Amino acid sequence: MSIRQFAAVLAAGFVAVASAGAAMGGATDASGDTRQAATFTATQVAAGKTEYAAHCTDCHGPNLNDGEFGGPPLKGEAFRSKWFGQPASALIGFANTTMPPDSPGRLPLETYAEIVAYVLSENGVAPGTRALPADMEALDQLDIQAETAPGNAAQ
Ligand code: HEC
16 A cells, blocks of 8 residues: 555545544533443453554554554554543544555454453453443443442452
């Protein structure tokens, strides 16, 4: 793919994200901080690691911060300050509508959820017993947080 084609693909991805964002605008929770922490299972992390290696590693790197072709780090302070505190739907929605850039949305939503579970675990979030759902409305109610929800591991 040429740089120009790659840029066009990315631009198309941005449009998709912008319109998805506008469509989701009505569902924004006006009452504030009622979201629960996003949780995921060790099974999802293991599956996500395999899927990441197959579809994302070329650009984002085998260690998530050593990619090529302009793929930014998916691990580290900059990534965390950008996505932690955001709804899980924002991160999974971004990945689902723009990644991989040559065929966004190629994978099932549950695969994006697994990859994001893996990415979060690499950013220091511990897995628990509640899976990250493959459902955008449910993901809208879950915040990405540094700690899993209290009691999650005990359930
Ligand atoms: C062809 C190279 C390429 C591949 C393959 C690729 N990405 Fe990306 N990715 C990029 C580029 C370039 C950006 C930055 C552009 C942007 O932010 O829109 C990016 C940005 C991202 C971001 C946002 C990072 C941030 O700091 O906000 C996430 C999340 C992401 N990619 C996930 C994935 C996942 C998951 C896969 C595999 C399914 C994947 N990417 C495959 C090139 C790639």
